[in-house]
């Protein structure tokens with residue numbers, strides 16, 4: 029029997045579930061002349077969703093993760109490299125002849141992979157190189173189907189180059205043959221880019237916030253998959269969701285681990301608690317390192333959140349955990365969110381990683 033759960037990378041069917049309404053929405057926007065922005069905390073399923081929809085539309089599409097881009101010229105070369113994967117080299121060759129800044133393009137005869145690099149001397153020439161590549165995309169969109177160009181972790185644009193967001197906007201606002209999609213994880217940053225009046229990307233496209241997968245849908249998915257392994261499938265599934273609060277990534281991770289334990293010995297007692305314990309031990313070194321990067325106020329808030337369900341902004345919480353004035357708590361929450369420790373879903377503030385949450389709680393009880 030094969031473990032039916034998957035976590036970590038993009039999921040596709042059969043691991044991909046639900047998101048029916050979101051799929052419909054994304055499709056309809058990509059079939060229109062509009063651009064799309066999807067935001068959610070990390071690991072809610074943005075990349076998986078867009079990948080699934082883009083594939084189903086059978087149009088040329090490119091996904092570029094800006095987290096791995098170092099500079100503006102790197103941006104230009106990585107984008108061009110992905111264009112080569114989608115369009116025929118001969119056609120590109122003719123169009124690239126008109127580039128103002130010429131990239132060096134080499135074909136590795138062994139792997140058949142294309143290597144692209146730019147020798148640029150100033151940020152301005154790098155911007156020109158990037159503009160050439162973006163305008164190439166628009167040109168390619170004229171002849172055949174409209175391409176879908178997806179920038180993952182788009183908030184990183186701020187790091188890659190000075191005023192790069194402004195520059196990009198000025199180039200792509202003229203494009204009519206492309207649907208651009210921007211995915212973003214650090215909610216405050218990405219909202220600043222698309223919702224602040226002064227920002228160059230203000231109201232640039234349809235903004236779709238992605239929430240967790242509804243718990244009842246997840247429950248059905250888990251009970252169905254655990255059925256072949258245990259008669260306790262209902263209670264096992266409920267326990268998993270109680271711990272993960274239906275977070276897509278952590279639910280898959282915990283379900284995967286519980287499945288491993290049960291397939292090894294389906295008489296095992298407390299498979300869910302055992303799996304949580306295993307995951308906590310597995311991450312112990314990382315958690316300890318993380319914990320030591322946190323300041324004292326943030327620690328107090330995380331400790332409070334690990335044992336209490338009340339909102340960290342409530343008076344009750346502040347009294348119980350001695351977290352000080354609400355302005356301090358608020359800036360602390362902002363910092364914790366920025367660093368990925370907590371996330372805000374429709375249910376309010378939560379410690380993002382349920383195993384880290386448990387780790388804090390267990391450590392305090394020791």
Ligand SMILES: Nc1ncnc2c1ncn2[C@@H]1O[C@H](COP(=O)(O)OP(=O)(O)O)[C@@H](O)[C@H]1O
Pocket residue numbers: 034035036037038039043044045046047068069070071072073074075076077276277278280281
């Ligand atoms: N629709 C889905 N169905 C099942 N699991 C999902 C779904 N979307 C996300 N996941 C789980 O969450 C993990 C992270 O998804 P990913 O698309 O990388 O999120 P993001 O791009 O928001 O960080 C996946 O590896 C998978 O375990």
Ligand SMILES: [Mg+2]
Pocket residue numbers: 071074075076180
């Ligand atoms: Mg992603």
